[in-house]
Amino acid sequence: xxxxxxxxxxxxxxxxxxxxxxxxxxxxxxxxxxxxxxxxxxxxxxxxxxxxxxxxxxxxxxxxxxxxxxxxxxxxxxxxxxxxxxxxxxxxxxxxxxxxxxxxxxxxxxxxxxxxxxxxxxxxxxxxxxxxxxxxxxxxxxxxxxxxxxxxxxxxxxxxxxxxxxxxxxxxxxxxxxxxxxxxxxxxxxxxxxxxxxxxxxxxxxxxxxxxxxxxxxxxxxxxxxxxxxxxxxxxxxxxxxxxxxxxxxxxxxxxxxxxxxxxxxxxxxxxxxxxxxxxxxxxxxxxxxxxxxxxxxxxxxxxx
Amino acid sequence: xxxxxxxxxxxxxxxxxxxxxxxxxxxxxxxxxxxxxxxxxxxxxxxxxxxxxxxxxxxxxxxxxxxxxxxxxxxxxxxxxxxxxxxxxxxxxxxxxxxxxxxxxxxxxxxxxxxxxxxxxxxxxxxxxxxxxxxxxxxxxxxxxxxxxxxxxxxxxxxxxxxxxxxxxxxxxxxxxxxxxxxxxxxxxxxxxxxxxxxxxxxxxxxxxxxxxxxxxxxxxxxxxxxxxxxxxxxxxxxxxxxxxxxxxxxxxxxxxxxxxxxxxxxxxxxxxxxxxxxxxxxxxxxxxxxxxxxxxxxxxxxxx
Numbered sequence: 001x002x003x004x005x006x007x008x009x010x011x012x013x014x015x016x017x018x019x020x021x022x023x024x025x026x027x028x029x030x031x032x033x034x035x036x037x038x039x040x041x042x043x044x045x046x047x048x049x050x051x052x053x054x055x056x057x058x059x060x061x062x063x064x065x066x067x068x069x070x071x072x073x074x075x076x077x078x079x080x081x082x083x084x085x086x087x088x089x090x091x092x093x094x095x096x097x098x099x100x101x102x103x104x105x106x107x108x109x110x111x112x113x114x115x116x117x118x119x120x121x122x123x124x125x126x127x128x129x130x131x132x133x134x135x136x137x138x139x140x141x142x143x144x145x146x147x148x149x150x151x152x153x154x155x156x157x158x159x160x161x162x163x164x165x166x167x168x169x170x171x172x173x174x175x176x177x178x179x180x181x182x183x184x185x186x187x188x189x190x191x192x193x194x195x196x197x198x199x200x201x202x203x204x205x206x207x208x209x210x211x212x213x214x215x216x217x218x219x220x221x222x223x224x225x226x227x228x229x230x231x232x233x234x235x236x237x238x239x240x241x242x243x244x245x246x247x248x249x250x251x252x253x254x255x256x257x258x259x260x261x262x263x264x265x266x267x268x269x270x271x272x273x274x275x276x277x278x279x280x281x282x283x284x285x286x287x288x289x290x291x292x293x294x295x296x297x298x299x300x301x302x303x304x305x
Numbered sequence: 306x307x308x309x310x311x312x313x314x315x316x317x318x319x320x321x322x323x324x325x326x327x328x329x330x331x332x333x334x335x336x337x338x339x340x341x342x343x344x345x346x347x348x349x350x351x352x353x354x355x356x357x358x359x360x361x362x363x364x365x366x367x368x369x370x371x372x373x374x375x376x377x378x379x380x381x382x383x384x385x386x387x388x389x390x391x392x393x394x395x396x397x398x399x400x401x402x403x404x405x406x407x408x409x410x411x412x413x414x415x416x417x418x419x420x421x422x423x424x425x426x427x428x429x430x431x432x433x434x435x436x437x438x439x440x441x442x443x444x445x446x447x448x449x450x451x452x453x454x455x456x457x458x459x460x461x462x463x464x465x466x467x468x469x470x471x472x473x474x475x476x477x478x479x480x481x482x483x484x485x486x487x488x489x490x491x492x493x494x495x496x497x498x499x500x501x502x503x504x505x506x507x508x509x510x511x512x513x514x515x516x517x518x519x520x521x522x523x524x525x526x527x528x529x530x531x532x533x534x535x536x537x538x539x540x541x542x543x544x545x546x547x548x549x550x551x552x553x554x555x556x557x558x559x560x561x562x563x564x565x566x567x568x569x570x571x572x573x574x575x576x577x578x579x580x581x582x583x584x585x586x587x588x589x590x591x592x593x594x595x596x597x598x599x600x601x602x603x604x605x606x607x608x609x610x
Contacts, residue, residue, distance in 0.1 A: 013381075013382075013385055014382065014385055014386075015347050015348055015351060015378070015382055016351075017348065017351050017352055039344060039345060039347075039348075039374075039375070039377075039378045040344060040345045040348065042320050042344075043320055043322065043344075043345065046320060046321075046322050047322055063410050063411045063412075064411060065377055065378055065381040065411060065413075069344075069374075069377045069378045069381075070344070072344075072370055072374045072377070073320070073344045073370055073374045076318075076370040076374075077318075077319065077320060080318055080319055081319075094409075094410035095410070097406060097410065098406055098407045098410050098411075101402060101403055101406040101407075102403045102406075102407075104399075105368050105399035105400070105402065105403050106368045106369060106370060106403075106449070107368075107448070107449050108370075143412070144411070144412050
């Protein structure tokens with residue numbers, strides 16, 4: 001049961017050799033979801049041997065270049081590769097116009113259908129759902145309209161316990177039990193009533209990943225991401241630069257950890273590091289003092305939830 | 306006297322690990338001119354320790370993504386770096402609308418002035434000039450409006466030969482000679498007339514570089530680039546795929562060499578290789594059979610003219 005995140009970029013707005021702008025790939029079962037798409041993301045996917053054709057949905061947090069300038073190339077390459085499967089792009093209003101203006105002047109008429117889902121970046125609402133995941137927007141507070149995203153896998157079914165099942169059940173009866181139904185007694189065979197709860201073990205609760213992109217420290221977010229299995233939170237600065245962080249609507253490593261602590265998250269990833277920091281040990285140390293289960297969201301990191 | 310070209314990308318439309326999309330940096334004295342700007346070009350410039358702030362002009366050949374998707378990030382980073390010097394962008398009509406639509410929705414108001422020069426891609430005309438270079442458009446024939454560019458350094462002055470100058474010339478007289486003027490006889494001092502040609506050696510002819518971006522093989526181009534010191538010509542395919550090349554409005558290595566031969570170019574660079582070719586020995590061999598002074602325009606190559 002796959003629920004796995006790969007970090008493709010840990011950098012921020014100013015480019016830096018060895019660090020790439022924000023992009024993450026979330027795999028839930030066979031579903032592949034790209035979260036943000038900074039310049040060069042298609043090459044990162046190639047380097048990690050991820051097929052572009054496997055992507056179902058792209059979520060864009062906001063229209064600062066380090067979060068979406070790779071989208072032009074990604075969509076264009078999908079077209080060149082002969083993609084026919086539809087693609088959904090979820091992002092702030094305006095993104096569709098930026099993309100269609102470029103496509104028009106590049107004379108690119110994609111051979112696949114792109115559904116654009118505009119996000120109200122001030123709301124906490126379901127913005128996408130399929131058989132594998134349900135995704136909510138998370139209101140960020142940045143210099144420009146910006147959404148985070150909360151991914152929750154669809155509830156799994158309770159698992160039937162073979163040893164507790166009586167012999168002689170028909171396939172229909174087994175299917176009813178698997179779907180969570182109770183079976184009434186069967187006078188014809190003399191089988192007593194069977195309660196679903198008595199022959200199954202409850203499924204694990206749905207796993208959840210919260211992506212908190214560029215934002216000023218917003219304690220109220222904790223309530224929306226309460227108890228998530230994995231929290232990503234930007235940590236552009238160290239805490240001695242908290243004034244600069246606030247001025248630019250960014251957060252510090254310590255603030256990211258405070259949020260993870262308040263939200264009672266299981267694990268924290270921090271990223272979106274300012275290019276002024278060549279080493280990141282201080283970020284990790286600062287966050288771990290508040291929230292020990294912190295890791296750096298650096299290039300290539302693979303996290304299984 | 307610098308006249309130097311650096312190749313930043315040798316790839317074509319389909320991305321490939323280890324090869325980057327088209328971008329070249331031309332240095333003429335202190336002038337820095339970027340030619341095409343595929344995705345990731347700003348990072349290539351950083352890797353080669355080229356300051357973005359030094360760029361004066363960006364020339365874009367056409368609006369296929371592998372030739373301009375890096376421009377969004379480049380212009381954005383220049384803004385973040387606090388650039389104030391104006392920038393000129395030369396390219397096909399439509400590019401300005403693509404860029405301004407993105408900038409508007411990204412809420413980016415650059416702190417520097419961008420002058421956009423639309424190019425008539427069917428004409429051979431001067432599209433840019435400063436104290437160092439004069440640049441002509443070269444009509445390419447591609448699936449979309451596409452221009453090549455011919456760079457010619459401004460004529461240099463003939464050099465005065467110290468040993469041939471009589472003693473006692475005033476600074477004004479020296480300046481007149483340096484500017485190419487003859488001096489009449491001076492009855493006051495008895496100095497005879499002085500012909501500029503008699504006291505100088507002619508300057509070397511202006512150096513020229515022709516960039517022939519994506520195009521179907523077009524023999525008529527040879528006349529426009531006759532005798533250039535350095536010719537870049539795309540060579541997307543090998544000659545056994547000349548039909549595919551023609552269908553997609555691209556050229557083969559052999560055709561690039563034919564053009565260099567007909568144009569009597571001094572040297573040829575070939576690039577824009579299809580990602581189907583992992584090795585490029587065959588391209589080089591095929592071209593050199595026609596035009597021995599051929600090199601592969603691979604990543605990082607530095608050519609002094």
